[in-house]
Amino acid sequence: MHPYxxxxxxxxxxxxxxxxDQSLFPKLTKKNYFKALEKLNTQLESLQELLFAQGKHRxxxxxxxxxxxxxxxxxxxxxxxxxxxxxxxxxxKKPTPDxxxxxYLWRVHPYVPGNGELVIFNRSHYEDVLVVRVHNLVPPExxxxxxxxxxxxxxxxxxxxxxxxxxxxxxxxxxxxxxxxERLKEPSKQWKFAVGDLDERKRWDDYMxxxxxxxxxxxxxxxxxxxxxxxRKWYRNLVISQILVDTLTSLNMEYPAPAPGLENIVVE
Amino acid sequence: MHPYxxxxxxxxxxxxxxxxDQSLFPKLTKKNYFKALEKLNTQLESLQELLFAQGKHRxxxxxxxxxxxxxxxxxxxxxxxxxxxxxxxxxxKKPTPDxxxxxYLWRVHPYVPGNGELVIFNRSHYEDVLVVRVHNLVPPExxxxxxxxxxxxxxxxxxxxxxxxxxxxxxxxxxxxxxxxERLKEPSKQWKFAVGDLDERKRWDDYMxxxxxxxxxxxxxxxxxxxxxxxRKWYRNLVISQILVDTLTSLNMEYPAPAPGLENIVVE
Numbered sequence: 141m142h143p144y145x146x147x148x149x150x151x152x153x154x155x156x157x158x159x160x161d162q163s164l165f166p167k168l169t170k171k172n173y174f175k176a177l178e179k180l181n182t183q184l185e186s187l188q189e190l191l192f193a194q195g196k197h198r199x200x201x202x203x204x205x206x207x208x209x210x211x212x213x214x215x216x217x218x219x220x221x222x223x224x225x226x227x228x229x230x231x232x233k234k235p236t237p238d239x240x241x242x243x244y245l246w247r248v249h250p251y252v253p254g255n256g257e258l259v260i261f262n263r264s265h266y267e268d269v270l271v272v273r274v275h276n277l278v279p280p281e282x283x284x285x286x287x288x289x290x291x292x293x294x295x296x297x298x299x300x301x302x303x304x305x306x307x308x309x310x311x312x313x314x315x316x317x318x319x320x321x322e323r324l325k326e327p328s329k330q331w332k333f334a335v336g337d338l339d340e341r342k343r344w345d346d347y348m349x350x351x352x353x354x355x356x357x358x359x360x361x362x363x364x365x366x367x368x369x370x371x372r373k374w375y376r377n378l379v380i381s382q383i384l385v386d387t388l389t390s391l392n393m394e395y396p397a398p399a400p401g402l403e404n405i406v407v408e
Numbered sequence: 409m410h411p412y413x414x415x416x417x418x419x420x421x422x423x424x425x426x427x428x429d430q431s432l433f434p435k436l437t438k439k440n441y442f443k444a445l446e447k448l449n450t451q452l453e454s455l456q457e458l459l460f461a462q463g464k465h466r467x468x469x470x471x472x473x474x475x476x477x478x479x480x481x482x483x484x485x486x487x488x489x490x491x492x493x494x495x496x497x498x499x500x501k502k503p504t505p506d507x508x509x510x511x512y513l514w515r516v517h518p519y520v521p522g523n524g525e526l527v528i529f530n531r532s533h534y535e536d537v538l539v540v541r542v543h544n545l546v547p548p549e550x551x552x553x554x555x556x557x558x559x560x561x562x563x564x565x566x567x568x569x570x571x572x573x574x575x576x577x578x579x580x581x582x583x584x585x586x587x588x589x590e591r592l593k594e595p596s597k598q599w600k601f602a603v604g605d606l607d608e609r610k611r612w613d614d615y616m617x618x619x620x621x622x623x624x625x626x627x628x629x630x631x632x633x634x635x636x637x638x639x640r641k642w643y644r645n646l647v648i649s650q651i652l653v654d655t656l657t658s659l660n661m662e663y664p665a666p667a668p669g670l671e672n673i674v675v676e
Contacts, residue, residue, distance in 0.1 A: 181498040241522035242466075243568035254509035285567045292560030299553045300511035321456075 142383060144366045146359035148356035152352045152367075159310045161369040165378055169234075173374045177191045177217065185221045187388035188258055192226035194393050195256035196303040201384070204270070206307035206347060208319035209370055211262050214309065217261070218384065219314045228253075231262040244268040244286070245293055252297060265290060266354055273353075274346045287357040294363040304363035305387060307380055308355060309370040313344050380399040410633045410651060413560060414627035422618045427578045429637040433646050437462075441642045444484065448649035453489045455656040456526055460494035462661050463524035466570040469652070470529045472538070472622075473577035475605045476587035477638055479530050481575065485645040486652065487528070496521075499530040512536040512554070513561055520565060533558060534622055541621075542614045555625040562631040572631035573655060575648055576623060577638040581612050 143164070146152060162168070169174065191197055198202040203211045215229060230251035239247040245265055269286050272278055294304055311319075320341070323333040340347070357367035366383060370376040411432070414420060414510045430436070436444065443452050460466055466666035482498060502633075513533055521527040540546055562572055587674040588609070591601040608615070627633040634651060637642040 198510075238522065241463075241524075242520065243565055243570070245564065246517060246520065249514060252510065252514065254506065256509075282567070289560070289564040289567065292557070292564070296513065296560070299550070299557065302511070354675055398419040 142366065144368060144379065145363040145368060146355050148302040148359055148361065150356070152355040154352055154355075154367075157310060157341075157367055157369070157370045159315065159371040161311045162375050163375060164374060164382075168202070168378075170374075175377065177374070177377055177381065180385055181218075181221050182384045183353060184219070184381060184388070185223075187385065187393070188222045188226060190191045190393045190395065191258060191388065191391075192256045193395050194225065195396075196301070197256060197391055198297075199388070200261065200297065200302055200304045200308040201258065202255055202264045202266070202304070203309065204264060204266050205370070206261060206311060206316060206321070206344070207340060208316050209309040209382055210373055210376055211309065214307075214376060214380060215260055215262065216372075218381050222258070227260070229352055232264055243341065244272075247288070249293075255301075264312070264325035265293070266358075266375065269354055270347065270350045273296075274343050275290065275349045287341075287353070290358055290376045291360060291363075294358075298362040303387060303391065305383065306359075306363060306365045307368050307383075308351060308365060309376060310367050310371050313341075315371045316341065316344075318323050323404045329337060410634065412637060412647065414623050414633040416627055416629065418420055418624070420623040422620055422635075424579060425635055425637070427554070427580045427583065427637045429641040430643050432650075433643060436642070436646075440640075443490065445642070445645055445649065448646065448653055449486075449489050451653045452487070452649060452656070453491075455661070456490045456494060458661045458663065459526060459656065459659075460491065460524045462662050463477075463664075464569070465523035465659055466523060466565075466573045467526040467656070468521055469526065470532045470534065470572070470574040470591060471577065472532060472574070472619075473638070474535050474579065474584060474612075475608060476584050477577040478641060478644055479577065481641060482575075482644060482648060483530065485641075486649050490526070491651065494524055495526045495528070496533060497528045497530055498534060500532055501599065511622050512540075513557070521570060525557065530663045533561070534626075537622055538618045539616065541618045542611050549579075555581070555621070558626055559628060562626075562628070567609075568629040569657060571659065573651065574627075574631060574633045575651075576619060576633060576635050577644060578635050579638050581609075583639045584609060584612075585672055587659065 143148070159340075165176070179305065191199065203214060205211050219227060228251070230248070231246065248261065248265045251259060251261070251269045251280075269283050269290070273280075273283050298304060320333070322339065355365050355367065367382075368376050368379055409415070433441075433444070449676060464585045471482060475477050487495060496519070498516070500516065503515065510559050516529065517633075519527060519529070523618065537558070541548075541551050581608050588601070588605065592595045623633050623635065634648075636644050
């Protein structure tokens with residue numbers, strides 16, 4: 141089992157998990173980082189091409205994190221170079237009235253991967269036990285049932301041929317402060333700053349508690365959660381890339397056999 | 409509990425259930441039938457208007473049956489007069505390649521009812537443990553897991569505010585023969601005849617077995633199955649209409665309160 145994978149049935153204490161950990165790539169220099177990431181990017185590119193060509197497996201990557209923890213940055217860095225034909229990002233923001241008029245899985249289900257596809261959920265159905273819980277948007281007797289729904293939903297996806305990987309990007313409150321301040325100062329980053337982010341920051345502890353419940357209740361063998369130390373962006377990128385490459389490799393994919401008689405065809 | 413509701417955890421033997429039963433409306437004349445249906449239609453119309461106006465509940469009606477058993481006829485007769493604004497029929501036929509490239513709930517989920525809506529599934533996700541099972545379209549280790557997926561899916565819908573009613577229209581093989589022969593003869597019905605129907609008819613016993621498994625494994629308190637004696641069309645229509653009226657009545661719906669100060673508004 142991967143060292144960052146959440147063991148089923150264990151209690152998770154995020155305050156005891158070091159967001160600066162770099163034990164999997166110790167003593168890496170900046171130059172070596174770029175080399176290592178490039179190598180992983182190339183591997184991921186080939187594996188995704190194979191995934192698409194074979195058209196058999198479906199891969200769902202779920203990204204969850206506090207603001208500024210690097211969901212967008214992860215997508216940009218880790219999936220650099222993959223073929224957009226077979227890779228899709230589905231971003232879930234504040235639900236529309238029409239979405240709120242339906243069950244909370246209604247808006248995510250249409251975006252799950254089909255054969256040969258890799259889909260990244262940038263936020264996900266987990267928001268319905270995170271922001272919804274922290275802000276009391278539905279009563280506890282309602283959201284408390286959702287962990288089991290979500291487990292059943294993901295189990296169904298897996299039984300039907302989907303591989304699911306879920307990443308929680310773990311930063312601490314100080315790191316968020318530094319990143320929010322950078323967004324305030326840097327003109328090219330100001331567009332990412334929303335005043336509402338500060339309100340959410342005030343509820344940091346509530347969010348940590350809600351995340352701990354998610355990580356404890358919904359990390360399954362078939363759909364594991366990984367807690368990724370994410371104070372260091374380079375480390376976050378390498379760890380996630382490596383997990384993706386390893387997981388796709390373990391699918392033992394093959395290019396489909398050529399059509400029979402292909403060896404005799406002459407293109408004139 | 410309704411006499412036709414499938415008790416949870418009981419064995420279902422369809423061959424022992426009389427498709428000619430008319431115990432709930434004994435000795436009804438044809439004239440009285442039309443009166444009774446009209447009365448139920450009117451009640452259903454009012455209840456559906458209320459459902460829509462209140463915009464709180466969601467109602468899902470699942471119709472499953474062998475060919476000619478009357479799915480289309482039920483929809484036409486029972487829902488005669490309801491407002492199409494709030495009532496939708498979703499018909500599920502042979503899946504497209506794109507649908508087959510995803511999990512089998514992927515194509516039905518977008519059509520589940522939203523607040524205030526009543527949706528009728530004309531065939532449904534149950535086909536994935538019926539036709540799929542009878543024709544071995546996926547291996548048993550795959551379809552056998554689907555009963556639990558379906559229960560979990562429907563439980564999630566119910567937890568989130570949906571009322572689910574599932575009707576199996578029960579005819580016998582002789583009645584199907586008579587109806588297929590009518591389709592062959594009657595010019596206005598010939599369009600409904602498909603040669604493939606005869607192949608399916610040959611597998612009658614396999615289908616009965618597959619239906620029995622569905623009725624046994626997926627009738628739940630939150631999403632009950634009803635086995636409707638359906639050799640007599642009028643009887644089928646009355647029984648289903650009555651169940652719908654009773655169920656919607658039990659929701660104790662109310663028109664939303666008027667906006668405050670409405671009593672002082674003068675329209676000039």
